[in-house]
Amino acid sequence: MTSTSYLTVKALTKYIRRKFDADPHLREVYVKGELSNVKNHPSGHIYFTLKDDASRITAAMFRMNASKLKFKPEEGMQVFIRGEVSVYEATGVYQLYVQTMEPDGVGGLFVAFNQLKEKLMNEGLFNPNFKQPIPIFPKTVGVLTATSGAAIRDICTTISRRYPLVEIIIYPTVVQGENAAPNIVKNIQLANRQQRCDVLIVGRGGGSIEDLWAFNEEIVARAIFESKIPIISAVGHETDTTITDFVADLRAPTPTAAAELAVPNQQELVQRILKNRSQLHQMVSTKLNFERNRLTKLRNAYPLASPERLYRPFTEKLIQMDMQLGRASQLYLMKKNNELQQLDTALKLNSPKNAIQYYQNQLEQTSNRLTRSINSVIDKQKDSYVAAIRTLEALNPLAIMTRGYSVSYKEDKVIRSASQLKIEDTISIHYHDGEAEAKITKLRMKE
Structure with missing residues (x-):
């Protein structure tokens, strides 16, 4: 066979689909089964698998038909479906295209009612706390x-x-x-x-x-x-x-x-008003009688017959307190006068003129003590300076050299021993008033 005798996959799939579409028994089928792998697509389409104990078939319900459902298809739900069977060319898989769906056993509206009721109840829309009063x-x-x-x-x-x-x-x-x-x-x-x-x-x-x-x-x-x-x-x-x-x-x-x-109810309101009015009249009458009796008792009471006796103890107490206040005021004034006299005496003794003289004397005494202390320190420092000069003069090597001593150097180093020298060495001799150079011609070492 030539290559032209072979069908393409696309041509074969189209042929199979036409066979499905041409079959009158597949154009409208009524199937019952259990929903599985239910997926609600954001576009509104519903994809799922319809199965029973022996077989399963993939199914799709497009948005136009899915929007008419009164209930929400759920996993494991038994349903009655009306639709058609065709082939999805992209995958070569035959599937059921659903037009209507009803729950098995109860009506779709009843299922939808219970689903929405549960949903809203879980969201709190039935909560009594949100109810407004009428x-x-x-x-x-x-x-x-x-x-x-x-x-x-x-x-x-x-x-x-x-x-x-x-x-x-x-x-x-x-x-x-x-x-x-x-x-x-x-x-x-x-x-x-x-x-x-x-x-x-x-x-x-x-x-x-x-x-x-x-x-x-x-x-x-x-x-x-x-x-x-x-x-x-x-x-x-x-x-x-x-x-x-x-x-x-x-x-x-x-x-x-x-x-x-x-x-x-207006009639009930009128009856309630009449009843309340009657009760109010009775309450007012009872209250008035009670207050009248109370007023009579008060008028006939012994204290009111002689009212001055009620406030007599308070009058006497007021007089006593007034006398106590007068005595306390006098004592307080005397105490303050004494304190004032003491302060006046102290102020005279410590007048500004006396204070100035006192502090001047204190200043002169302090100044004299400070001068004596400074002079004493200066004298001590002078003595220390003189002693230090004498010590330096005693230790000064130049002072020793004035008495006939000299210092010899070889290559800028002090010669401390004859062992440092050898014949023909040139040395430098330092005196107190100058220097001289010499050449070693003879060495004698002490035994």
Whole structure:
């Protein structure tokens, strides 16, 4: 065979792929199995392996289909999958391209609900410490719900009946379908920007889990958590539970109940006011009677009959203290006068004139002592100087040489012994008044 008879790898792979794509049984397959090696790519695609006890197949779910999932695929999850089988030409591997996915055993929405609930709970969005109190007497109540239906009618009727003083602001909201969650978030944020409402009611009437799903979306839960205005969740019937019920500051079983929780009952307030007024009258009457009796007892009391007796002991004590103060003042003045006289006497004795004379005498005495000490030191130094001169003169070799002595040198070295000389040596002889040179002609050594 010639080289042209051989297929390229690319041509062979394309041929195999066309076979897969042409097979009607592989264009739409329904497979169940266990998820393994699940990888959520940043692009939004999901890659995983679908396996059972005997086999496995690689699978991919692209972003367009993956974005429609209500739950998050996880390792080990049993699922039902609808898709098609084809060949990935780059690797020559056949794989399953997933279009839809549902959990095995329970619905996808139920799984998604539990996954989001666990996620938000771990983040602390359900923590009671973050719940805001609902105002007791709100001036304005905001209602986020559909303008058609029983929910809005029940809420407005209940609020008007219970507390007609309050203002109601309705934010028409889509509460079902794909656009519901973004619209709910938009109106919550709008109400927070306007800052007109004291409390918000967010909800709708009953329905299936699919109908209520907008209130299970993560963006709605986070918008409720971030709201600065307290929010009452009122979704569905009493048996319905959504994520917003856990995140909201207060959960109402029905929209009507939410209206009752949002405002007080005017009839109950009137009854409470009447009751408080009656109790206040009774308390004031009791207090007045008590004080009247107390005043009567005080008027008839013995001390008040003779009030001067109450302050007589204090008057006597004041007189005694005044006398003590007078005596103490006199003693203090006498003591200070004596001290002043002593200081005056001392000042006279130590007047500036006497002090100057005293210090002059001290200065003259000190000066005389200093002069005597200096002269004494000078005399001692003179005697020491004279003694040192005499010692130097006695030790001066020149003084000895005046008596007939001389010093001989050979090559600038003092001759101390005849052994240092030899015949014909030239020596230098130093006298006290000059020098002379000589040549050795004869040597006689002592035995």
